Amino acid sequence: MDQSTALVRQDPPATFVAAPGVQQFLTFMLNAEAFAVGILNIKEIIEYGQLTGIPLMPAFIRGVINLRGAVVPVIDLSARFGARPTAVARRTCIVIVEMHHQVDDSEVQQDIGILVDSVNEVLEIPAGEIEPAPAFGANIRADFIRGMGKVAGGFVIILDLDRVLSITEMSQIATLAHAGTALAPP
Amino acid sequence: MDELLTVFVTESREQLAALEAALLQLEAASGDADTLHAIFRAAHTIKGGAGVIECDYIVAFTHVVENVLDQLRNGDIAVSAELIALLLACGDHIGLLLGEFEIRRVHPTAELQLAGDALLARLQRDARTAPPGLPPAGASSATQPSLGQDMIESECWHISLRFERHVLKNGMDPLSFLHYLGTLGTIVHLETVADAMPPADQMDAEACYLGFEIRFASCADKTTIERVFEFVRDDCTLHILPPDSRLADYIDLLQSLPEDTMRLGEILVRIGALTQAELDDGLLMQQPPMAGAAPPDVVPLGEILVQQQVVQPKLVEAAIIRQARVSDKKTAEARLIRIQADKLDRLIDLVGELVIASASVSLLASRSGRAELLEASSLMMRLVESTRDSALQLRMVQIGETFSRFNRIVRDVSKELGKDIELVITGGETELDKSVVEKIGDPLIHLVRNAIDHGIEPTARRTAAGKPPRGRLELNASHDSGSIVITVSDDGGGLNRDKIVAKATERGLLQPGHNLSEAEIDNLIFEPGFSTADHVSSLSGRGVGMDVVKRNIQSLRGHVDVRSAPGAGTRFSIRLPLTMAIIDGFLVGTGQANYVVPLDMVVECLELSPQTSDNHYLNLRGEVLPFIRLHELFNLPGKRPARENVVVVRTGAQKVGIVVDQLLGEFQTVIKPLGHLFQSLRGIGGSTILGSGEVALILDVPALVAIATRRESREAASTPAT
Numbered sequence: 077m078d079q080s081t082a083l084v085r086q087d088p089p090a091t092f093v094a095a096p097g098v099q100q101f102l103t104f105m106l107n108a109e110a111f112a113v114g115i116l117n118i119k120e121i122i123e124y125g126q127l128t129g130i131p132l133m134p135a136f137i138r139g140v141i142n143l144r145g146a147v148v149p150v151i152d153l154s155a156r157f158g159a160r161p162t163a164v165a166r167r168t169c170i171v172i173v174e175m176h177h178q179v180d181d182s183e184v185q186q187d188i189g190i191l192v193d194s195v196n197e198v199l200e201i202p203a204g205e206i207e208p209a210p211a212f213g214a215n216i217r218a219d220f221i222r223g224m225g226k227v228a229g230g231f232v233i234i235l236d237l238d239r240v241l242s243i244t245e246m247s248q249i250a251t252l253a254h255a256g257t258a259l260a261p262p
Numbered sequence: 263m264d265e266l267l268t269v270f271v272t273e274s275r276e277q278l279a280a281l282e283a284a285l286l287q288l289e290a291a292s293g294d295a296d297t298l299h300a301i302f303r304a305a306h307t308i309k310g311g312a313g314v315i316e317c318d319y320i321v322a323f324t325h326v327v328e329n330v331l332d333q334l335r336n337g338d339i340a341v342s343a344e345l346i347a348l349l350l351a352c353g354d355h356i357g358l359l360l361g362e363f364e365i366r367r368v369h370p371t372a373e374l375q376l377a378g379d380a381l382l383a384r385l386q387r388d389a390r391t392a393p394p395g396l397p398p399a400g401a402s403s404a405t406q407p408s409l410g411q412d413m414i415e416s417e418c419w420h421i422s423l424r425f426e427r428h429v430l431k432n433g434m435d436p437l438s439f440l441h442y443l444g445t446l447g448t449i450v451h452l453e454t455v456a457d458a459m460p461p462a463d464q465m466d467a468e469a470c471y472l473g474f475e476i477r478f479a480s481c482a483d484k485t486t487i488e489r490v491f492e493f494v495r496d497d498c499t500l501h502i503l504p505p506d507s508r509l510a511d512y513i514d515l516l517q518s519l520p521e522d523t524m525r526l527g528e529i530l531v532r533i534g535a536l537t538q539a540e541l542d543d544g545l546l547m548q549q550p551p552m553a554g555a556a557p558p559d560v561v562p563l564g565e566i567l568v569q570q571q572v573v574q575p576k577l578v579e580a581a582i583i584r585q586a587r588v589s590d591k592k593t594a595e596a597r598l599i600r601i602q603a604d605k606l607d608r609l610i611d612l613v614g615e616l617v618i619a620s621a622s623v624s625l626l627a628s629r630s631g632r633a634e635l636l637e638a639s640s641l642m643m644r645l646v647e648s649t650r651d652s653a654l655q656l657r658m659v660q661i662g663e664t665f666s667r668f669n670r671i672v673r674d675v676s677k678e679l680g681k682d683i684e685l686v687i688t689g690g691e692t693e694l695d696k697s698v699v700e701k702i703g704d705p706l707i708h709l710v711r712n713a714i715d716h717g718i719e720p721t722a723r724r725t726a727a728g729k730p731p732r733g734r735l736e737l738n739a740s741h742d743s744g745s746i747v748i749t750v751s752d753d754g755g756g757l758n759r760d761k762i763v764a765k766a767t768e769r770g771l772l773q774p775g776h777n778l779s780e781a782e783i784d785n786l787i788f789e790p791g792f793s794t795a796d797h798v799s800s801l802s803g804r805g806v807g808m809d810v811v812k813r814n815i816q817s818l819r820g821h822v823d824v825r826s827a828p829g830a831g832t833r834f835s836i837r838l839p840l841t842m843a844i845i846d847g848f849l850v851g852t853g854q855a856n857y858v859v860p861l862d863m864v865v866e867c868l869e870l871s872p873q874t875s876d877n878h879y880l881n882l883r884g885e886v887l888p889f890i891r892l893h894e895l896f897n898l899p900g901k902r903p904a905r906e907n908v909v910v911v912r913t914g915a916q917k918v919g920i921v922v923d924q925l926l927g928e929f930q931t932v933i934k935p936l937g938h939l940f941q942s943l944r945g946i947g948g949s950t951i952l953g954s955g956e957v958a959l960i961l962d963v964p965a966l967v968a969i970a971t972r973r974e975s976r977e978a979a980s981t982p983a984t
Contacts, residue, residue, distance in 0.1 A: 131896030251942035
């Protein structure tokens with residue numbers, strides 16, 4: 077339990093609701109590209125450490141960590157997007173997000189960690205500054221992209237976390253991968 | 263109030279279960295008076311409770327049922343199989359009504375209402391056709407000559423009610439009883455007696471100081487009125503004077519109540535029970551009599567009532583017995599505390615955290631090497647262990663309650679199928695975790711139904727096979743090395759292996775020409791989409807059954823196995839862990855990670871002697887021991903160390919070795935589920951947090967063995983081609 081908490085989400089400041097149509101995003105780097113996710117899902121950001129790998133799982137399921145007594149799975153975003161798995165470096169962080177998904181007609185809350193190369197900052201991006209996702213060219217699946225935010229003359233890819241971290245889809249992939257490794261002749 | 267409603271529903275369900283059990287007992291061997299009383303009491307308690315929480319439809323329905331039960335109890339109608347079947351159906355209906363009430367419906371659905379009415383109509387017909395017994399209690403009271411000329415002219419009952427101080431604390435609201443009383447007739451006049459109220463500074467706001475004097479016009483009989491107060495019978499002083507009571511009774515009443523006689527008298531006059539003149543006369547009569555001339559009509563109330571034939575002696579006797587029983591039951595209940603399950607879960611969670619934290623403390627202590635610290639931490643460890651054991655003990659319940667539900671199921675299903683089946687239950691006192699008990703019910707029901715439907719043959723075929731015509735179904739529970747084993751066995755025809763193989767081949771579950779052992783064939787029935795029943799019945803045979811059973815049991819970290827002998831029967835055995843929350847584990851290290859083997863499976867540990875061949879077995883004192891290399895099975899990165907260790911584990915009847923890098927020793931672990939993301943993961947049963955804060959994975963040994971077996975058989979299948 078010696079993971080030091082680098083940044084914990086505070087209660088949103090009073091000005092948060094002031095500007096309608098303006099949303100706050102956390103930006104981070106992954107393979108030298110800037111990505112953003114809405115901050116409402118984010119619970120905290122912790123330093124990378126003490127990760128336990130789970131055998132027979134696809135590469136994007138990096139493992140599990142102990143988050144103050146709870147076992148939280150960590151997703152390697154880079155591997156999820158089809159690139160090589162993230163190499164752990166000094167600034168590697170785990171962003172803990174709170175996701176909701178349906179199990180047997182009831183909503184279940186689950187914390188998931190996402191592995192990123194480094195965390196940049198929290199930005200406000202007005203709705204007018206968000207372009208629709210391009211059909212191709214971003215090197216990741218189009219349905220993972222919620223939009224392209226215009227920031228300082230460049231673009232950041234705003235991720236649709238519900239799609240990227242869909243438990244249903246990920247566990248299906250895991251089932252297939254698992255069936256492949258465990259059952260097929262090697 | 264919500265809590266009260268929940269308590270009502272829970273208690274009523276318990277009463278329903280008792281009702282059902284007693285009815286079945288009655289059916290099996292026409293029970294004694296005690297059974298009949300038990301049945302009546304159960305229905306009565308439900309009605310009483312429903313009255314208190316003002317659920318009219320349950321009161322209305324249960325009331326009719328109760329009347330019939332009352333007649334049954336008094337011997338007015340005879341016990342018959344039809345009547346019991348009907349009463350069982352009524353019990354089910356009350357259960358449905360409770361369900362309606364639980365979702366806060368003001369009225370039951372029209373469908374349910376119709377079903378209820380139909381049941382009631384049948385009940386009333388049964389009751390009416392029954393031989394008439396004693397005349398109703400009220401009928402004879404008119405013939406009773408009055409002892410004195412001073413009868414009070416009135417058609418109203420007089421009810422005098424004094425609540426005990428603690429009535430509110432017991433969760434009873436006096437007002438509800440009055441409301442309910444109002445449904446039986448009209449409250450003509452009500453006077454609240456607040457004389458017991460102490461000065462404000464001494465008053466306890468949670469105590470009830472009130473009493474009531476009530477004039478009540480109703481055609482209900484005395485027992486009915488008394489039953490209104492059934493629930494507070496021990497918490498109040500109740501006097502009921504029938505209409506046309508003698509003056510002397512009123513005077514007796516005045517004397518027996520704690521308040522000042524004159525003041526009470528005034529109240530009685532005010533509410534119209536007595537006139538002033540009558541009161542004066544009466545009080546005069548009660549003046550200390552002349553020496554030796556005791557007034558002939560001053561007799562205890564109970565006696566008066568009996569004399570008046572308001573109450574029959576038999577009833578009084580029954581009431582006394584009942585009261586004695588009720589108080590017996592009360593004392594038994596006093597030793598039980600109802601606790602909300604989530605409070606208990608929270609406690610167990612905390613104890614779990616405590617176990618982890620203390621593991622971490624003892625790790626640090628042993629690192630520091632300070633003797634006093636080690637001693638203190640080992641003492642704490644021991645205390646934490648016993649705390650854990652006691653906390654887990656709180657969740658332990660006997661499985662008997664779950665088992666006894668099967669009496670009804672077996673009865674219903676075997677009737678439906680026209681089979682004669684005896685259910686034998688053993689080991690009902692075996693305890694296991696409540697959450698396990700809750701989840702094991704459905705798979706068990708499925709197995710039992712299957713055994714009745716497919717297992718046990720029809721009577722004709724049984725006799726032809728030289729078996730006793732009556733089928734036998736056994737449910738047994740027992741403890742076995744840290745787990746509980748539940749078996750469901752029948753003496754039916756056994757599994758038809760030819761049919762299973764044919765079916766499995768047809769469904770593509772089995773390659774033609776593939777030879778399986780008998781046990782493997784038997785276990786094919788747990789494959790998804792498998793059903794050998796030639797015709798689909800309402801009970802089973804849709805082919806969704808056995809794989810669901812297996813999955814449910816696996817989700818409890820359990821295993822199910824089937825053994826069958828053709829012509830002699832089938833036995834399903836379910837092996838379950840005692841608890842879902844904490845296990846004793848054996849910690850091993852392989853590669854970068856730590857793994858936990860459930861300690862109760864570990865037989866021994868030894869060092870793996872350097873292997874020359876590629877074979878995955880070793881010689882364990884002359885025994886062949888197949889082993890699994892975690893490194894290989896999990897495709898772990900990195901090289902295997904030069905020295906490896908073997909943990910010998912026992913799963914079922916099989917002994918298997920697990921080859922790991924290091925042995926790290928015993929460790930108490932709190933099981934943390936891995937969540938839905940890992941639902942496809944086989945071979946890992948869950949995770950746990952070590953004292954160092956690291957996460958370790960708990961090995962699911964039987965699943966590992968299954969993976970290894972399948973892998974090898976595939977390899978073997980693919981090699982002949984090369």
